[in-house]
Amino acid sequence: MNLKIIILLMILINLGTASAVDLQRHDFEGKFQMDVPYKSSFEKDTFFGLDIGPARVYHDFKNDLNVSYVSVSDDDKYFNDMIETIEKEPNVNMTKDNSIYLISTEKFNIALFHENHKIIAISAGNLDFDAIKEMANSCNVCPD
Secondary structure, eight states: OOHHHHHHHHHHHTOOOOOOOOEEEEEETTTEEEEEETTOOOEEEEEOOOTTOOEEEEEETTTTEEEEEEEOTTHHHHHHHHHHHHHTSTTOEEEEETTEEEEEOSSOEEEEEEETTEEEEEEESSOOHHHHHHHHHTOEEOOO
């Protein structure tokens, strides 16, 4: 499966909506911890079909928020390939805030970053970048 399709699938998986509310700490199966909207309740799903391995997707339907991650041995290479692919997409705006890439289209906002062999995406249709950045900056990725 080519990288462009992988990127688009990760983005589609992560479509959602959330509002800026109080945040609380949440543990994602010991893989990472992050502040999420208060009283979030996540259902997990696994997305197969990526040539870099299965992606774990967490849906918070109450807040229409999605968080996903994929573990890869060479996260620098795959992450940089993802960013290069996204930059080529029409109608996509991307900026960088420290190590977090903020990506917007007409329908959603996403924060994309990587650490300790994990690539993590946070997305929401109506969540502003300040809230997404706050969530991403609160993330503690556990080593494998």
